[in-house]
Amino acid sequence: MVHLSSLLLKNYHGGYVVIRLALAGHKQANRPFYRIVAAYNKRARDGKYIEQLGTYDPLPNIYNEKLVSFNFDRIKYWIGCGAHPTKPISKLLGLAGFFPLHPMTITEAERQRAQTEPIAAGPGDDLQQGQKEAEP
Amino acid sequence: MAALGAARRLLRSFSRGKHAPKGGRVSVRCSTGTPCSGAQDKDAAKPQFTDPAVQDVLGRITGLDLQKVFRPVKEELKPPTYKLMTDEQLAQAVASATEQARKLLQMPPVLPERKPIDDVLSEEKILDGMDDAKYAFTDITYDIPHRERFIVVREPNGILRKATWEERDRLVQVYFPKVGRKLSAPLIFKEENLKMVFSQDRHEDVLDLCLVQFEPDSSDYIRVHAATYEDLDKHGKYELLRSTRHFGGMAWYLLNARRADGLIVDMLKRELSTPRRSLSGRATSSWPCRRTSSWLLRAVPNDRIPPPPIPPIEIYKFIKDEQKAAFCSFAPQWKGSCFFTSTQDVIHVEGDKSFVLSESNKQTNPNKELCTC
Numbered sequence: 001m002v003h004l005s006s007l008l009l010k011n012y013h014g015g016y017v018v019i020r021l022a023l024a025g026h027k028q029a030n031r032p033f034y035r036i037v038a039a040y041n042k043r044a045r046d047g048k049y050i051e052q053l054g055t056y057d058p059l060p061n062i063y064n065e066k067l068v069s070f071n072f073d074r075i076k077y078w079i080g081c082g083a084h085p086t087k088p089i090s091k092l093l094g095l096a097g098f099f100p101l102h103p104m105t106i107t108e109a110e111r112q113r114a115q116t117e118p119i120a121a122g123p124g125d126d127l128q129q130g131q132k133e134a135e136p
Numbered sequence: 137m138a139a140l141g142a143a144r145r146l147l148r149s150f151s152r153g154k155h156a157p158k159g160g161r162v163s164v165r166c167s168t169g170t171p172c173s174g175a176q177d178k179d180a181a182k183p184q185f186t187d188p189a190v191q192d193v194l195g196r197i198t199g200l201d202l203q204k205v206f207r208p209v210k211e212e213l214k215p216p217t218y219k220l221m222t223d224e225q226l227a228q229a230v231a232s233a234t235e236q237a238r239k240l241l242q243m244p245p246v247l248p249e250r251k252p253i254d255d256v257l258s259e260e261k262i263l264d265g266m267d268d269a270k271y272a273f274t275d276i277t278y279d280i281p282h283r284e285r286f287i288v289v290r291e292p293n294g295i296l297r298k299a300t301w302e303e304r305d306r307l308v309q310v311y312f313p314k315v316g317r318k319l320s321a322p323l324i325f326k327e328e329n330l331k332m333v334f335s336q337d338r339h340e341d342v343l344d345l346c347l348v349q350f351e352p353d354s355s356d357y358i359r360v361h362a363a364t365y366e367d368l369d370k371h372g373k374y375e376l377l378r379s380t381r382h383f384g385g386m387a388w389y390l391l392n393a394r395r396a397d398g399l400i401v402d403m404l405k406r407e408l409s410t411p412r413r414s415l416s417g418r419a420t421s422s423w424p425c426r427r428t429s430s431w432l433l434r435a436v437p438n439d440r441i442p443p444p445p446i447p448p449i450e451i452y453k454f455i456k457d458e459q460k461a462a463f464c465s466f467a468p469q470w471k472g473s474c475f476f477t478s479t480q481d482v483i484h485v486e487g488d489k490s491f492v493l494s495e496s497n498k499q500t501n502p503n504k505e506l507c508t509c
Contacts, residue, residue, distance in 0.1 A: 065270045072277055097258065097273075106262050109294075
């Protein structure tokens with residue numbers, strides 16, 4: 001494994017800046033919470049970042065909402081500086097309306113629909129068959 | 137009966153003739169026989185809560201009881217500190233305390249109820265069924281006012297809409313927490329709990345909590361305040377709010393609802409002169425009885441005060457003893473005049489007697505309490 005030391009990384013700017021999700025509170029099992037973060041590409045996922053740009057809570061609350069926060073002012077700055085957003089960030093920003101919709105969001109929605117429809121139809125058929133057999 | 141009608145017409149024309157040019161903000165005349173209908177057409181000249189004149193008047197009637205404003209709040213127990221001061225230093229300390237009390241007594245805003253937000257930004261049916269939960273997106277940019285913040289919600293059926301006011305309040309509290317505000321409203325604001333708290337005379341605490349918890353134009357805020365003011369009006373407990381920041385709001389609410397009689401009587405009980413006049417000055421266009429307001433409004437030289445429309449017996453009963461002599465000294469001016477009460481009884485003053493002529497009873501009840509001095 002290659003560990004880039006902190007001294008080197010301070011002066012090493014061959015990498016680029018990304019906007020990505022970093023897992024916060026990573027010592028807590030089964031309770032994920034992400035920070036939306038601008039960091040250098042080669043840094044650890046949960047390591048030192050340049051700036052925090054928001055949060056994302058993947059578990060819904062009592063009002064059935066997944067809370068996401070974005071600091072749009074600073075996101076615009078970093079994108080203007082040439083930061084690359086990752087796939088989940090692009091999806092979230094697409095859902096928020098800041099970016100156009102990500103194609104994978106649409107694809108996932110279609111897959112989800114395809115999955116739920118046969119399941120809804122399936123048990124209904126079996127029940128009907130069962131009733132027909134039971135009657136006579 | 138004829139004399140009664142004539143007297144009434146005389147008085148009405150008298151008040152209209154004398155007071156219409158001095159009416160100030162009031163530009164509408166009452167039509168004959170309908171004393172209170174003029175109140176409805178005054179929208180153009182209607183004073184708002186935020187007018188500096190209105191604020192000034194409300195501030196003055198709130199009163200400045202330093203003992204009550206700075207009464208001990210439950211804090212950590214400390215031994216009291218004593219300072220040795222000269223008279224001048226004491227005067228300065230009192231002045232600075234008055235200044236701070238004035239800041240503490242700053243009235244919370246009275247705003248109309250906010251309209252619900254109902255704005256759909258985009259509808260994408262292709263996203264239908266993508267997830268079970270909604271996504272709530274908040275803009276965390278630091279220096280934009282909370283009212284202008286973008287808070288949008290993406291529903292599971294693909295609709296991207298602006299968040300409702302309740303969602304907005306909640307999410308702003310999550311990301312920019314305000315001290316004392318809870319995410320969900322405390323149970324004290326439910327109807328049954330409010331009644332219990334009112335029975336314990338803790339209206340001021342309820343109003344303080346409400347101020348911290350809700351936005352001034354939210355429906356909950358307006359509902360709680362209305363309930364509190366109604367309860368105060370019903371039991372006549374105006375004194376509870378007297379030197380607090382909520383008094384102006386209560387006075388405004390009662391005046392707009394045209395039910396400030398109890399408040400006026402209560403204030404007359406305590407003081408006779410300035411507060412009543414200042415109340416009337418602001419109340420001109422929303423006061424139900426133009427006669428009362430115009431009587432109160434007139435610039436009064438000390439020796440010639442016109443007869444009041446409220447029965448002088450009531451005033452006499454409620455004023456302080458040291459003011460009774462002064463009251464008696466100018467009451468005989470009203471000898472021989474007729475004036476109306478809010479219940480449409482006529483009081484005819486004759487020297488040291490006054491007669492109450494009631495239309496329904498048509499009997500005279502001599503009342504000898506007035507001006508026996």
